[in-house]
Amino acid sequence: MNDIITVRGFVASEVKSSTTPGGIATASFRIGSTERRFDRANNVWIDGNTNWFTVQSFRHLAGHVGCSIKKGQRVIVLGKLRLRQWERDGRIYHVAEIDAESVGHDLMWGSANFTRMASNSAQQAPAQAGPGQAADAPWPEGSGDNEAPLPEDDEECDGGDPGSSLEIPVGDDDGDTALVDTATGELLDASA
Numbered sequence: 001m002n003d004i005i006t007v008r009g010f011v012a013s014e015v016k017s018s019t020t021p022g023g024i025a026t027a028s029f030r031i032g033s034t035e036r037r038f039d040r041a042n043n044v045w046i047d048g049n050t051n052w053f054t055v056q057s058f059r060h061l062a063g064h065v066g067c068s069i070k071k072g073q074r075v076i077v078l079g080k081l082r083l084r085q086w087e088r089d090g091r092i093y094h095v096a097e098i099d100a101e102s103v104g105h106d107l108m109w110g111s112a113n114f115t116r117m118a119s120n121s122a123q124q125a126p127a128q129a130g131p132g133q134a135a136d137a138p139w140p141e142g143s144g145d146n147e148a149p150l151p152e153d154d155e156e157c158d159g160g161d162p163g164s165s166l167e168i169p170v171g172d173d174d175g176d177t178a179l180v181d182t183a184t185g186e187l188l189d190a191s192a
Contacts, residue, residue, distance in 0.1 A: 005081040005098060007053060008106055009033035011073050017066040027062035029069060031055050031077060031098075055079070057100040064117075065103055074106040 013030040020026060035048030055077050057065045069075060079100040086093055105112040 003081045006076065006078045007031060007033050007098065008076050011069055011071050011075055014071050015066050015069050017062065024058055025062040026058055027065040028054060028056045031075065054095060054097045055100050056097055057103060061100060069103065074109040076104050076106050078102040
């Protein structure tokens with residue numbers, strides 16, 4: 001079964017990160033998606049059934065999931081649905097898995113700050129920049145390479161020391177920058 005599915009729900013477990021014997025990064029977590037419906041008789045919203053899925057991600061997405069997704073957060077997952085079953089001790093078990101293509105925070109429940117990671121090819125050689133491009137441009141136009149490098153350690157995930165900040169570009173072409181708290185990912189007030 002190779003059906004594409006989109007699920008909104010809450011992260012029900014801590015993210016488990018690992019590497020396959022072939023060196024491919026993986027990250028997985030459980031997601032619960034609870035149906036909500038309006039009970040007109042009592043004039044209240046009530047919870048229905050909860051569907052449980054195991055979300056599996058690979059390569060660059062796995063690195064970003066490991067750094068960004070925490071237990072209890074609301075997320076949206078898009079990927080391929082796989083239904084598996086197996087037998088053990090005379091009992092048949094079933095599991096629904098999603099091979100994730102995209103994972104993101106559900107902004108219906110809060111706000112998030114996105115930080116785009118630089119690609120490996122853009123960081124290698126400034127001489128590779130095309131005519132009319134800045135040598136330090138994070139993504140040369142037409143390169144097609146927008147894959148981000150995997151984090152090497154936890155320090156890259158949480159940004160390092162609590163209370164430290166990082167200056168990042170904001171907007172498109174005006175050159176404005178903003179300070180971001182590396183521990184929380186929140187924008188800092190420049191006047192503070």
